[in-house]
Each structure stands twice: as C-alpha cells, then as structure tokens.
Amino acid sequence: MSDFNPVTLFFILYESMGVWLWLLLGLALVLLVGIVTSVLRLRRAGRPVKRPVIAALVVGLIATVAATFAVPAWTLAGPGALSAAIDYAFAFLFALVPGAAVAALVFMMAARRCVSRGAATV
Amino acid sequence: MKRREFLIGAAACATAGSVMAGGVSAQESAARARIVIAGAGAAGLSLAARLRRQMPNATIILIDAKKEHHFQPGFTLVATGLWSPADVTERNADYVPRGVEWIEQAVAEFDPDAKAVVTAAGQRVAYDFLFVATGLMLDYRAIAGMDLSLIGKEGIASIYAGPAQAAASAAAIDRFIETGGVGLFGRPAGEMKCAGAPLKVTFVTDDKARRKDRRGAVKLIYNAHNPAVFAVPPVHDKVKTLFAERDIAVNYSHVLKAIDPGAKRATYATPKGDVTLDYDFIHVVPPMRAPDAVRNSPLPWRQGPLAADGWVEADKATLRHPRYPEVFAVGDIAGVPRGKTAASVKWQVPVVADNLVDETAGRTPQKTYNGYTSCPMVTAVGKAMLIEFDYDGKLIPSFPFIPPLEELWVSWLIEEKGLKGAYRAMLRGRA
Numbered sequence: 124m125s126d127f128n129p130v131t132l133f134f135i136l137y138e139s140m141g142v143w144l145w146l147l148l149g150l151a152l153v154l155l156v157g158i159v160t161s162v163l164r165l166r167r168a169g170r171p172v173k174r175p176v177i178a179a180l181v182v183g184l185i186a187t188v189a190a191t192f193a194v195p196a197w198t199l200a201g202p203g204a205l206s207a208a209i210d211y212a213f214a215f216l217f218a219l220v221p222g223a224a225v226a227a228l229v230f231m232m233a234a235r236r237c238v239s240r241g242a243a244t245v
Numbered sequence: 246m247k248r249r250e251f252l253i254g255a256a257a258c259a260t261a262g263s264v265m266a267g268g269v270s271a272q273e274s275a276a277r278a279r280i281v282i283a284g285a286g287a288a289g290l291s292l293a294a295r296l297r298r299q300m301p302n303a304t305i306i307l308i309d310a311k312k313e314h315h316f317q318p319g320f321t322l323v324a325t326g327l328w329s330p331a332d333v334t335e336r337n338a339d340y341v342p343r344g345v346e347w348i349e350q351a352v353a354e355f356d357p358d359a360k361a362v363v364t365a366a367g368q369r370v371a372y373d374f375l376f377v378a379t380g381l382m383l384d385y386r387a388i389a390g391m392d393l394s395l396i397g398k399e400g401i402a403s404i405y406a407g408p409a410q411a412a413a414s415a416a417a418i419d420r421f422i423e424t425g426g427v428g429l430f431g432r433p434a435g436e437m438k439c440a441g442a443p444l445k446v447t448f449v450t451d452d453k454a455r456r457k458d459r460r461g462a463v464k465l466i467y468n469a470h471n472p473a474v475f476a477v478p479p480v481h482d483k484v485k486t487l488f489a490e491r492d493i494a495v496n497y498s499h500v501l502k503a504i505d506p507g508a509k510r511a512t513y514a515t516p517k518g519d520v521t522l523d524y525d526f527i528h529v530v531p532p533m534r535a536p537d538a539v540r541n542s543p544l545p546w547r548q549g550p551l552a553a554d555g556w557v558e559a560d561k562a563t564l565r566h567p568r569y570p571e572v573f574a575v576g577d578i579a580g581v582p583r584g585k586t587a588a589s590v591k592w593q594v595p596v597v598a599d600n601l602v603d604e605t606a607g608r609t610p611q612k613t614y615n616g617y618t619s620c621p622m623v624t625a626v627g628k629a630m631l632i633e634f635d636y637d638g639k640l641i642p643s644f645p646f647i648p649p650l651e652e653l654w655v656s657w658l659i660e661e662k663g664l665k666g667a668y669r670a671m672l673r674g675r676a
C-alpha cells in the first residue's frame with residue numbers, strides 16, 4: 124500500500140487512460156471555471172447560492188446512485204457483480220465522477236435561471 | 246584490480262563528488278558501467294527504464310529479437326472472450342527508453358566466465374553487469390501428441406501460447422459449452438508462470454456455462470499436479486470449497502503427459518501409474534523451462550529442484566548469481582521459489598536496480614525481495630480474489646480493506662481495469 128504514492132498513482136492512471144486522462148482533467152477544469160463564474164454571477168445579481176446548490180446536490184446524488192449500478196458494466200461485468208460493502212463503496216466512488224459532472228452542470232443551469240429570474244423581477 | 250571493482254571505486258568517488266555538487270541524487274550512481282539486459286519483456290524493459298534514470302552515465306544494452314510486446318496477464322481476459330488480442334499487443338519499441346541501445350536479436354550464448362554474451366547473428370557483447378530476463382519457454386513438445394497448431398481445434402485450448410491462441414481458446418470454450426461433454430483442466434508439475442491462470446480458466450468455463458444455462462451439459466474436472474490445487478494452504482482450501490460448490494471435480498497428482506487429439510483422450514502420470522481420460526475439451530498448460538540459450542549455459546542451478554528445468558541460480562533475496570556476482574536473474578527465469586508473475590517483477594526490479602545503483606556508487610546494497618507474488622484469481626466474470634503472498638506462502642494483502650479470500654467485484658476491477666495501467670507504468674520504471 125505504501126508503494127501507491129501520488130506520483131505512482133498518477134503514472135498508473137496516465138498509462139491506463141492515456142489522452143482520456145487529459146480530456147477528463149480538461150473537462151473538470153471547464154466545470155470548475157463554470158461553477159466559479161456562476162457563483163460570481165449570482166453574487167453580482169445579489170441572488171443566494173442556496174437553491175442552485177440544493178438542486179445540484181439532489182440531482183448529483185441521484186446521478187451518482189444510478190451510475191453506481193452502471194459502473195460494473197464499465198468493467199465488462201453485470202450489476203450483479205456487486206455483492207460486498209467494499210464493492211458498493213468502490214462503485215460509488217467511481218460513480219462520483221459522472222455524478223459530480225452532472226451536479227456541476229445542474230448548478231450552472233440553476234444559477235443561470237436564478238440570475239435571469241432576478242433580472243426579470245428588477 | 247578487477248574492472249568491476251575499479252568501476253565501483255571510480256564511481257563512488259564520482260558519485261560522492263556530484264552529490265556534494267548537487268548533481269546526482271542519493272538514488273543515482275555516476276558509474277560508467279556497461280550493462281547488458283537479455284530479454285525485453287516485463288522485467289527487461291522495466292529494468293532498462295529504471296537503470297537509465299538512475300545510472301545516467303552507464304551504457305545500457307537490451308538484447309531481444311521480439312518486436313511485439315504482450316501484456317500476458319490479459320491473456321486470461323482474451324480467453325474469457327472479453328478482450329481482443331489487440332488489447333494485449335503492443336510494440337517493444339514504444340517502451341525502450343531513450344538512451345538505451347536495443348540489439349534486435351536473441352542471445353544465443355551466455356559466457357559468464359568471459360563476461361560476454363553472443364547474439365544469434367554472432368555479435369559478441371561484453372558487459373560489466375548482466376541481467377538475465379529472458380522469461381521462460383513453453384515446452385508443448387514435452388506433452389506427446391501436443392502441438393501449438395492444435396490450439397483452437399479438436400476441443401484443445403491453451404491460453405499461455407499467445408494472444409491468438411488465447412482467442413482461439415475462447416472460441417473452443419464456447420463450442421464446448423454449446424456441444425457439452427467432459428472438460429479437462431490442469432497444470433504442469435514444475436515451476437510455471439501465473440499458477441492461478443489454469444484455475445481461472447476452469448472457473449470462467451463454469452461461469453460461462455451457467456450463464457448460458459448449459460452447466461448441466463458439461464462435466465468439469467480439474468487435474469491438480471500434486472495433492473493440492475494451489476500451493477498456498479488457505480488458497481487451496483478456498484478454491485477446493487469453491488470447486489465443490491460449483492460441482493467441479495478434482496483429481497489430485499495427475500500430470501498431463503500425452504494427448505491423442507483424434508481420439509480425444511488424455512494420458513496423465515499419477516503415483517499409481519498412467520491414467521487415460523476421455524475428453525470433449527481440454528485446456529493444456531505446457532511444462533515451462535528456461536530458454537535453451539540459458540539452459541545450455543553455466544548459469545542454471547547445478548543441483549536441487551530448480552536444476553532440471555534450467556532456472557538461473559540466484560540468491561532468493563537479492564536475485565544475484567552466487568557463482569557470477571556480476572550476473573542477476575529477474576522475472577520468470579530467476580531460479581527462486583514461486584515468483585513467476587508480472588507482480589513479482591514489479592517488486593524484483595527495484596530491488597536489483599537499487600542494489601546495483603548503491604553498489605556502483607560505493608554504498609552497501611540494502612534491498613531484499615521477499616518473494617512477493619500476486620494473482621487476481623478470477624472466479625467468474627465480474628468476480629475475483631486478490632491473492633498476494635510471499636516466499637513463505639504467507640498472505641500479504643496490499644490493500645488492508647480487500648480481504649484476499651473473498652470473491653469481490655473490487656478485485657475484478659483491479660484485474661480488468663487496474664493491472665494493465667500498472668503494468669505499463671512498471672515497464673516505464675514508474676511503478
């Protein structure tokens with residue numbers, strides 16, 4: 124276990140995913156920039172972040188749970204392959220990747236609506 | 246003064262100088278040694294990558310005629326029908342590190358007394374240090390009636406021979422499940438690479454038959470070479486239980502010695518004499534030995550259980566040759582108990598590389614190899630047991646949260662998604 128330091132893990136990930144790793148990191152960066160921009164726009168419009176955050180958390184959680192049962196298919200196995208708690212825990216961790224992406228998108232969309240609604244009521 | 250001692254002395258001074266000047270890190274050596282690596286497989290490439298980084302002034306020469314590189318642990322997944330041969334086939338050229346010379350020939354002769362090897366084309370290559378990493382040879386001819394060309398025909402499978410044969414084996418398994426009958430599995434008596442693979446093929450055939458609702462049509466028999474299905478007692482117990490639960494019969498102390506493909510009969514040597522079994526499907530795992538060039542050299546053990554098959558004599562902790570101290574054996578060819586897996590290579594390579602670096606830099610080599618070997622034992626599609634053990638057969642799990650004797654999806658995840666990336670990172674000397 125001690126052998127799995129962050130540098131080794133990075134190389135293993137890179138060798139496993141190739142260019143997909145950079146695409147994934149690029150997507151994460153775009154989503155992060157989108158989230159920060161949305162927060163700034165909400166602040167500028169004087170709108171609270173609470174509602175978009177709740178929407179993002181709810182939809183993100185649903186997406187993560189749904190993806191948890193789809194993760195075994197990514198490993199060429201059926202959902203029945205998950206049996207022990209550790210299986211579910213790992214599948215959930217992997218499902219957090221699409222789940223977080225969905226949550227980020229929902230947050231940005233909800234923030235946009237909030238800002239435009241705010242503008243309409245002014 | 247011998248050249249090796251001179252090199253070590255000179256390099257120690259140079260290394261000390263550059264460490265003080267901040268030029269060379271503590272894990273490096275400035276030695277100008279001439280290093281030859283015979284074999285550009287898992288061990289050879291991984292060593293070349295590490296030594297290139299850690300010994301910037303050394304001349305490193307890789308010798309291997311093979312241009313393709315095969316991710317052999319993936320052969321099991323090809324035989325399951327989940328991966329294609331292309332998923333396990335790469336080019337050695339993509340992994341030979343910059344600054345390493347690659348002689349694209351086989352070593353035909355090892356001459357450790359003269360500290361040289363001779364290639365198949367007659368090129369003599371001298372060395373200060375030699376790493377023997379030739380892997381092993383699959384001796385199909387040792388089974389009377391067996392031939393490589395039979396794989397995929399007449400109900401004969403064998404996943405060891407290569408990606409094409411693993412794919413042909415997958416088709417043979419599917420045909421067997423369709424037609425039904427008796428399926429024979431087993432392993433050779435001697436040392437072999439990935440001793441778990443014959444068991445994996447048995448489990449996968451059972452699982453595929455169940456998924457196709459054809460389990461009642463096939464009878465599966467595992468022929469163990471000795472009184473155990475696996476050398477590590479707790480693993481033996483677990484596999485025995487799983488076999489019993491899955492109605493897989495076991496014959497103990499049965500070693501395949503001949504097959505008659507026309508009549509579909511296999512002959513096994515047993516303590517009570519030869520036994521012949523009829524089959525509709527057979528998974529043949531050939532005896533494994535050192536390649537001829539190694540076997541015919543002075544390098545193998547001269548006595549003991551590892552002598553007959555030509556495994557290179559090596560200290561089991563340092564992998565150093567006791568009679569030729571400038572020679573090391575790494576990977577499948579090393580004459581050490583167990584340890585014929587890519588996972589073993591992952592732990593062996595840093596030991597020999599760091600020890601050579603230390604030695605040539607004038608420091609005392611400290612690293613030892615504990616016999617670590619590992620095999621995610623696939624027990625069905627989507628399930629595996631992550632079995633890791635050492636020389637003493639003690640289970641040594643890398644991840645405390647993954648119980649080694651439980652059939653888990655997370656262990657399958659490591660087999661299907663994790664191993665290839667880790668293997669490639671190892672080839673680049675990064676894992």
Ligand SMILES: Cc1cc2nc3c(=O)[nH]c(=O)nc-3n(C[C@H](O)[C@H](O)[C@H](O)COP(=O)(O)OP(=O)(O)OC[C@H]3O[C@@H](n4cnc5c(N)ncnc54)[C@H](O)[C@@H]3O)c2cc1C
Binds near residue numbers: 308319404539578
């Ligand atoms: C079906 C199967 C399943 C496996 N499953 C697993 C698994 O799940 N986990 C695991 O860790 N390991 C597994 N392995 C084992 C693993 O692949 C090997 O242990 C590993 O590849 C050994 O590395 P090596 O460098 O010693 O030999 P190899 O990778 O075989 O490389 C040897 C190289 O030496 C070259 N060579 C041979 N003779 C000469 C010569 N005279 N001169 C120069 N070069 C020569 C060859 O061309 C080859 O390139 C499996 C193997 C098989 C076949």
